[in-house]
Structures are given as structure tokens and as C-alpha cells.
Amino acid sequence: xxxxxxxxxxxxxxxxxxxxxxxxxxxxxxxxxxxxxxxxxxxxxxxxxxxxxxxxxxxxxxxxxxxxxxxxxxxxxxxxxxxxxxxxxxxxxxxxxxxxxxxxxxxxxxxxxxxxxxxxxxxxxxxxxxxxxxxxxxxxxxxxxxxxxxxxxxxxxxxxxxxxxxxxxxxxxxxxxxxxxxxxxxxxxxxxxxxxxxxxxxxxxxxxxxxxxxxxxxxxxxxxxxxxxxxxxxxxxxxxxxxxxxxxxxxxxxxxxxxxxxxxxxxxxxxxxxxxxxxxxxxxxxxxxxxx
Numbered sequence: 001x002x003x004x005x006x007x008x009x010x011x012x013x014x015x016x017x018x019x020x021x022x023x024x025x026x027x028x029x030x031x032x033x034x035x036x037x038x039x040x041x042x043x044x045x046x047x048x049x050x051x052x053x054x055x056x057x058x059x060x061x062x063x064x065x066x067x068x069x070x071x072x073x074x075x076x077x078x079x080x081x082x083x084x085x086x087x088x089x090x091x092x093x094x095x096x097x098x099x100x101x102x103x104x105x106x107x108x109x110x111x112x113x114x115x116x117x118x119x120x121x122x123x124x125x126x127x128x129x130x131x132x133x134x135x136x137x138x139x140x141x142x143x144x145x146x147x148x149x150x151x152x153x154x155x156x157x158x159x160x161x162x163x164x165x166x167x168x169x170x171x172x173x174x175x176x177x178x179x180x181x182x183x184x185x186x187x188x189x190x191x192x193x194x195x196x197x198x199x200x201x202x203x204x205x206x207x208x209x210x211x212x213x214x215x216x217x218x219x220x221x222x223x224x225x226x227x228x229x230x231x232x233x234x235x236x237x238x239x240x241x242x243x244x245x246x247x248x249x250x251x252x253x254x255x256x257x258x259x260x261x262x263x264x265x266x267x268x269x270x271x272x273x274x275x276x277x278x279x280x281x282x283x284x285x286x287x288x289x290x291x292x
Contacts, residue, residue, distance in 0.1 A: 022046075022063075028260045028270065029075050031085055034104050034111040038073065038087065045070040045089050047113060066113055067091075067100065076130035077264055087113060088136060090128045097125025097138060101155060119158060121151065129183050129262075131191070137163055139181035148172055149181025150193065163193070165206035174200055174214065185226045192231070192244060196220045199231070213247030223259040225269045230284065232269060234259050239271070241284045251284050 027040040035050045045067045052062055069091055076086040085104040090097055098120055102113035124141040131137050136153040148164035148171060163184065164171045171193070175181075179195035186192075190201045190209065197220055201212035219235035226232075230250070233240040234257055241251035257271035260279065269282040 025260070025272070026258070027072060029073070029262065031075070031077070031104065031111070033108055034085060034106060035108050036104065036106075036111045038075065040070055040073060043069050043071075045073060049110075064112070066102070071125075072127055074127075074129045074136070074262065076133050078133065083133070086116070086130065086133060088128055088130065090125060090138075092125045094124055095122070097121040097123065097128075097140070099128060099136065099138070099153065117155060119153060119155075121153070121160070123151070126181060127183050129185075131184065131186055137184045139183060148175035148193075149179075149195070150184060163191075163206055164202060168207045170210075171200060171202055171206070171208040174198060174208075180220075182221070183224055185224075185231070187226075187228070187244065192226070194221075194224050194231075196222065199224075213244075215242050215244070215247055217242075218249070225259055225261075225263055225282075227263060227269060227284075232259075232282065232284065234271070239282060239284075253282065253284065257282065 022039065022041045024042040025039060029038040030050060032050060037048050037050050037053055039046050044065055047064045047066060048062055067089055070089045071092045073087055073089040078085050087102045087104065089100045098118065100115065101117040103116045104111055105114045106112055121138055121140065126139040126141065128136055128138045134155045136155065138151045138153060139149060140151050148162065150163035151160050152163045153160050164175065175195065179197045182194045182196055184191050184193050190203050192199055193202055197217060199215040200208055202208050217233045217235065217240055219237065221233035221235050223234040224231055229243055229245045231242050231244050233242065237256055239253040239257055240249055242249050256274040258274060260270040260272055263269050271280055271282045273280055
């Protein structure tokens with residue numbers, strides 16, 4: 001189910017009405033410990049103060065517009081004392097992808113994004129996600145027959161390599177079934193590789209463990225949120241909730257939604273209703289009867 005909360009109502013009020021009006025919001029991430037809100041709207045990547053946003057005193061002049069023509073961004077939230085969070089913004093075209101990496105500098109009062117690195121991928125790129133502080137995974141279009149649609153990027157050496165082991169036919173056979181690469185999640189010591197029609201596990205070598213499940217969405221999915229032991233697959237007409245341990249769908253939330261954030265463990269999953277335009281919290285529960 002999707003429901004309004006005081007949190008989502010405050011966010012909606014701040015972004016859409018009153019002192020601050022931002023339209024065409026496609027992504028929001030909140031770094032509460034850094035007092036920072038990251039927002040992508042109309043292709044413009046911007047930041048603003050979380051405390052000012054919550055108080056309703058955030059004016060347009062307080063927004064920092066970091067970059068234009070951004071397709072999406074990803075966040076690495078560090079849990080190491082003294083180590084900064086990281087953000088990577090993706091600019092993409094029909095022929096390439098450009099990754100701009102920023103370090104979050106400051107404290108819980110004032111924080112900014114400091115440019116750290118820029119990398120170029122000579123392939124059309126669909127998405128990017130941190131696997132660790134120094135490693136990213138990019139979903140790509142070309143080179144699919146070898147990499148299975150995913151390229152791993154080392155931020156230390158600037159080298160890239162395919163995520164899937166080209167010598168293991170098992171994951172490549174699944175990846176070759178006319179599917180679109182979407183994103184990858186780290187789940188304990190393995191990785192959950194997500195495509196628009198299915199998902200499966202690989203280990204650190206890119207090999208698919210024989211005892212791991214394969215998830216097959218009932219509809220093509222365009223976005224995913226991991227909330228262990230569940231993954232939410234955002235489809236055209238619903239959100240499917242799957243148990244990643246058993247491989248079973250446990251709930252179907254009716255209505256088209258656009259995923260706004262990439263929640264960490266315990267964080268709220270925020271969705272934009274494509275019917276009402278409301279920002280809502282996606283609430284899911286186990287053992288709920290599936291709607292037809």
C-alpha cells in the first residue's frame with residue numbers, strides 16, 4: 001500500500017508549494033547526518049539544506065545547482081568515522097556515459113559537494129550504483145554479449161571490467177534473454193543483479209551460485225528498491241514485493257509509481273504516484289493476499 005505521512009507531506013509542501021517550488025522531480029536522497037538533500041529535477045542535479053527544507057524557510061536562492069543534463073545519481077553512505085559520503089552523477093547519451101564523482105564535505109550544519117573525479121564510459125549507460133566507496137557498477141547497452149550488461153568501474157585505477165564472469169554460462173544465459181540491465185545490489189557476500197524481467201545472484205567472481213533463487217517479475221520493471229529480505233520491483237501498473245530469500249512474490253501494490261529514492265536499510269521507500277502526483281511512502285507487508 002502507499003500512504004501519506006507527516007514526512008512525505010512536509011517534503012511535498014516544501015518542494016511543490018509555498019517558499020520553494022521544484023517541478024519534475026525524479027530523484028531525492030536525504031543525508032540527514034550532513035544536513036543535505038540531493039534532488040534531481042528536470043535534468044538538473046541540485047542540493048539544499050535539510051533543516052531549512054523542514055522549517056519551510058528554504059528559498060530558491062538557497063538551492064545549489066550542481067550540474068545540468070544529469071540522468072540519475074547514486075549515493076555511497078559511509079559508516080566509517082571521519083570518512084565522507086560520496087555521490088556520483090551520471091550524464092548519458094546514445095554513445096557514452098560520463099560519471100562525475102563528488103565527496104560530501106562539511107558537518108551536520110553546512111555541507112557541500114566537492115568534485116573528486118570524472119570518468120568516461122564509451123557505451124550508452126542506463127544507470128550507475130556504488131558497490132563500495134571505490135567501486136561503481138554501470139548498466140550499459142552495448143557490449144552486452146560479454147558483460148551481461150554491467151560494467152564495474154574502479155575509482156582508484158579508473159579501470160573497468162565486466163561484472164559477470166564470461167566463462168560461466170549460467171548467468172550469461174539468463175542475461176541474454178532479451179532483457180535490459182537495470183541495477184545491482186550487494187546482499188551480504190553476494191550481489192543481486194537486476195534486469196527489467198528477472199534478477200539473479202552472482203558471487204564476487206561473477207559466477208552464479210547454484211543454490212540461489214532466480215526472481216522473475218510478472219511485468220517488466222523500471223526501478224528497484226531493496227529492503228531486506230524484500231525487493232520492490234516498480235512496474236508499469238503496480239509495485240511487486242518479492243522475498244529475495246525464497247524467490248516468492250508476497251505482495252502486489254496496485255497503481256503506477258515512480259521510485260524517488262534508493263533507501264538504505266530501515267529508511268522509507270518514497271514513490272511518486274503517477275495518477276495523483278502525490279509523494280507517498282510505499283508501505284509493504286509480508287503475507288498479504290495478492291490482488292488480481
